Amino acid sequence: MRIVHLQHPYIPNMGYQENHLPAKQRELGHDVHIITSDVVPDKFDNGNYSFDTGIFEYNGVPVYRNKGYSIEGEAATAIPGAIKKIRDLDPDVIHSHRLVSFLSPISMFSSLGTDAKLFFDLHFDNGNFNLDTKFKRLMYRSFTKFVMPTIENHSDGFIAVNNFSESFLKDNLQVDDSNIHFLPLGSDTDLFYPCEQEREETRERLGVAQDDILLIHSGNINRSKNTKAIIESISGFESITLLILGNIDDEYRAELEEVAGSLDIRSNIIFHEFVEHSQLSRFYNAADIGIWPGKLGITIIEAVACGLPVIIDRSDATKFVVSNGNGFMIDEANVTDIENCLTNYVECGSLLEDHSKNAVQLAKTELSWDVIAEKSIEIYRSG
Template sequence: MKRYRILHIMNYYIPEMGYQENYLPAEQKKLGLFPFIITSDRYPPIQNYDQILAPVLGSRIQYPGRFKDNGVEILRLPVILENIHHTYVLLKGLYRSILKIDPDIIHLHGVSGYLVFQVLIINSFLNMPLVMDSHTCYFNVNPYNFKKRFYYKILKRLVYPCFKSKIQKILPINEDAKIFLKDELNIPESKLTILPLGTDVKTFYFSETERVAFRKKLGLNPNDVVAIHSGKLSDRKQTSFLVNSLTGLFSNFPSFKLLIVGSGSKEYMDSIRFIVKENDMENKVFFYPFAQRNVLRKFYNAADIGIWPGDPSITIQEAMACKLPIIVQDHRDTKELNAYTNGIVVRRGDKAQLLSAISKLVLNKKLREDLGEKSLQLVQDILNWKSIAQRSIELYREALGRP
C-alpha cells in the first residue's frame, strides 16, 4: 500500500480530546499513512466558553505555528476572518501551506463556511483529489430558519454545482447527515458514503476492578443502579428535561442514582440544580465537572446505564465502549449508535417513554448486561477509530481511482 500523504483541513482543533479530528488522523498514521492537519490559531467559540472550556483549556486564542498531538503534525494558521456565531474562519497562508505539504489527497472537515469556500477555490487551481466530511444534521442546524435555509439554497444552487467535479467524495457521519446533504445540497447518492464517529478503545474500556473502586470512592452502594449523562450540557442535550422527568421516579426506585458529568452555562446549570433542590433529589442526582478521559472512563465503569434523550454526543460511543446499555432518542441520527439493538430508543421529549425505558433497565439486571455486551460488540466491530480509519483508507483509494 502506498503511504499516502493526507492533509486534513478544519476550522478548529482542540488537543487531547475525543473528537474525530483527534483520532482519525492518528489512527491513519498507525496504519501507515502520512496525515497532516491545518487548522486555525484558536479554539472553537462555543457559547459560554469562559465558563465551560476556559477552566480546562485556557485562552481561546492560541499561537500560530506547528505542534504535535497524538503523533500527528499540526499547523495553526492565523485567522483572517472569523464568524463566531457560525464557527467559520478564513485562514492566512493556506494556499502556500497546501503547496508545501503537497498531499495526495485533501480531507476537508465540513461542507459549509468560509474555509470550505476557501479550499474549494484554492483546489480549483491545484486540482488535488478532495474528500469532505459532514457533521451537519437537521438536529444541529436547528432552528432551521429562513436565514439558514436561504444560505443552504445558495450552496445548493450556486456553490456546489460549480465545484462538484472537484469533489470526489463526501462522508456524512450518520444517516441524518446523509439525508441533509441529499435534500438540502443536492449531493448525489453516488458521492455519499457514511463514515461514522468512533471512540478510543485503549482509553475507554470496561474494568470490574475500576468499577468497584470508583463506586466506593463516589459513595455508591453495591446495589445502587446508576445512570450517567455526560458531555456539554444544554437544552439540545435535553439535560433539564431528563432531570425534570425523574422527579417522581426516585420514590419508586430508592436505589436509582443519576450522575451528571460535564457542564453548561451557569444559568443552565443553576436551573438544573434548582430542580434537584426543589424536589429533594440532592442525594439522588450528583454533579461533576468535565473530566479528563481516563477519569471519565471511571465514571462510565461506575454506571449501569447511559442516558442521552436529546442530541447525540461522542460521549455515547465512549460509554458504549465501557459496556453500558444506552437510552437515546428515536431518530435517524442515532441509528448507527443502536445498530446492534444495544439500547432503548425513546421519542424526543416524551416523558412517559423515557421513564418506561429507565424503569425497564433498572428492574432488569440481565437486560442491562445483555444490552451492555451488545454495546461493547458494536464498538469493537465498527465504532472504534482503527476500524473507521481503515474504512477511510478504502474511501480515499476510491476517490483516487485506485484499487
Template sequence: MKIAYVVETYTEGLGYIDNVLPKELGAEGDQVHIITCRLPAYYQNSAAFFGALPEKGDYLEEEKSENCTIHTCAYKNLGKRILIKGLFNKLKSIDPDVVIVRGIASPVLGQVVLAKLLLGFEIFTSTGQAYSALPQALREGGLSMVKVHNFFSRFLIGKFFSYFVTKCIGSTEDCIDAVVDFYGVPRRKTVVISLGVDTNIFFPAVDPSVLRARFEVRESLGISNEEIVCIWTGRMTTAKSVEVLAQAVEELNSEGYPFVAVFVGDGPEKEKLKKYKKSTIQPFVPWSELPAFYRAADIAAWPRSITTSTLDASACGLPVILSDQEKAQERWEDIGSTYELGNVASMKATLMKYRDIKRRSAIGFLAAARMREHYSWKVIAREFKRELKSRGVKLCRYVYT
C-alpha cells in the same frame, strides 16, 4: 498516501474525530498533516464553547504529534466564520494527494477548492451534522425566512463546492440526508462511514483492578452499590434536553426506585440541574478520564442529540438510551433502547427496562463486543483509507509554477 486534514477547530485531549482519525490514519502508514487554527469546538456559539479564542497573530507553528504533523495557522474573521491565513502556501508545501475538510459550505472549504484548481489534489469533506439536530424551522413544511436564508447561505454554496469534491463522508444516514437536503450535496457524492471509539481506553469493568476503580469512583460521588447510575456527558445546552433525564430519575426515586443521574460537563443548563436532588454534576474532564465515569455507571442516556459519547458508553458495556427521532438506530439495535423524544414518562419506562442487573450485564457484553469489532477507530480509519484510495487519487494533477 499523503493526507492533509483541514479543520478550523482543534483542542488537545478531546475525543472528537479531528483528534483521533488523523492519528489512526497515520498509524496505517500514511503521511498525515493536520492544518488548523486551534479554535475551540462550537466557537461560533458563545453559549456552547468554553475557553478562550486563540489570538489572531501571524504565527505558524508546526509540531509532531503521534503519527501526524499539526500545523497551527493564524486566522481572520469572515462574519461568524473564518479564513485560514497562509493555507494555500501550506498546502503547496505539503503537496497532498488528498485533502479532507471538516465542513460542507465553509469559507475554508472555498479556500481548499481554489487551491485544488492549482495543485490538483482530491477533496473529501466530512460531516457529523445530524438531520435531527437542525433547527425545527428548517425541517418543517412550508416556506419561511429561515429556509430562504439557508438556501442562499448553505444550499447554493454547498451545491457549488460539491462540484469540486470527490465525496462527502457522513457519520450516519441521518447526516447524509442533512447535507443532501440542506447543503445541496448530490446524494451520489455521499458515503456513510461511522464515527469511532478508542477501545484501548473505553472498555467494560471486568478485571479486579478496574472493578475496584468503579467502586472507588462511585464512593467518591456518594453513590452506593445498590443504586442504578444513569450517566450523561457533554455540553449542557438547551438543545440537549438534559432535564428530561434529571426529571425522570427524580420521579423514579419518589416512587421508590434507586436511580441516580450523573452529568459530566458544563454549560447554560447546569444551573437548572442543581435543583434535582438525585442528580450529581461533575465538571468537564479530559477525554482520557471519561472511561472511569462510564465504568462507574450502569446505563447511559442522551435525551435528544446523538454524540460520539454514545459509542464510548457502549464500549464500556453500558446500555444506551436515545431519542426515537435518532435515525442511526442500527448501531444500538439489541444493545440499547429509544424513548419518545422529550417525554419524561417514556424516559422513566425505558430506564425501568434496565432495572435488572443481569439484563444490563448481558447487553453490556454485547455492546462492548460490537464496538471492538465494528466501531474501533482502527476499523474506521481503514474504511476511510479504502474510500480515499478507491477514488483514483492523483490520477490527474495540475502543474503549478
C-alpha cells in the same frame, strides 16, 4: 499516501474525529497533516484555551495553525493561508471537514491543477444545524446556490458521519447516492473499554452503593441536552442515582437543582465538574446506563465502548449508536418514554447485561477509530 485534513476548529486532547482519525491513519503508515486556525470556538471561549499560529504536534500528527478570520462570532471562519500550505504539502488526498463553510471553497481551490483527491465530510446532526440568524440563512442559501454545484463537480466524494448527514446530502444538497460514503464517529477503544476495577473504585469515590443503579449524563450540559427530562423521569425510582458530569453554567444548574428539589430527589443527583478526556472512562465504567435524550455527542459513543447500554433521542443522527441492540431510542425529552426504558432495565437484569455485551461488540467491530481509519483509507482509494 499523504493526507491533509483541513479542519476548524481543532481543540487538543478531546475525543472528536479530528483528534483521532488523523492519528490512526498515521499509525497505518500514512503521511498525515492537519491544517487549522487559531480561532477558539464560542463554546470553548471560557479562558481555558488560546492558540498561537505555528506548527505543533498532537498524537504524532503535525498541526499547522494559520491565522483565522471569523464572522458573527465563530459561525464562519476562513483560513486564507491554508491554500498555500496545502499546495506546499502536495497531498494525495485533501479531506475537508465542515462542508457548509468557508473551508469548502478553500479546499477546492487548493486541489485545482493537482492530482489530489478531494473529499468533503458533513457533521450535521439532530441539534447542530441551526439557521437561527439572517446571516446564517444568507450564507446557507448562497452556499447551496453558488458554491455547492461547483464543489460537487470537483470532488471525489462526500462523507457522512451519521444517517442524518447522509439524508441531508441527498435531500438538501442534491448529492448523488453513488458519491456518498458513510464513515461514523467513533471511540478510542484503547482508552474506553469495560473495567471492573474502575467501576468499583469510582463508585466508592462517588458514594454510590455497588448494587444501586447509576445513570450517567455527560458532556457540555446545556438545554439542548434535555437534562431536565432525565431528572423528572427518575423521581419514581428509589434505587437510581443520576450522575451529571461536565461543564454547566450556574443558571442552568440552579434550574436543574430546583426541579430536583421540588421532586424531593436532590440527594439522588450528583453534579460533577468537567474531567479530562483521559479520565472519562472511569465514570462510564462506574455507571450502569448512559442517558442522552437530546442532541448527539461523541461522549455517547465512548460510553458505548465501555459497555454502557444507552437511552438516546430517536433521530437519524443517533440510530447508528444503538444499531446492535444495545439500548433504546425515545422521543426527544419524553419523560414517559425514559421511565419505561428505566423500568425495563430495573425489572430485567439480563436485559441490562445483554445490552452491555452488545455495546462492547458494536464498539469493537464498527465504532473503533482503528476500524474507522481503515475504512477511511478504503474510501479515499475508491473515490
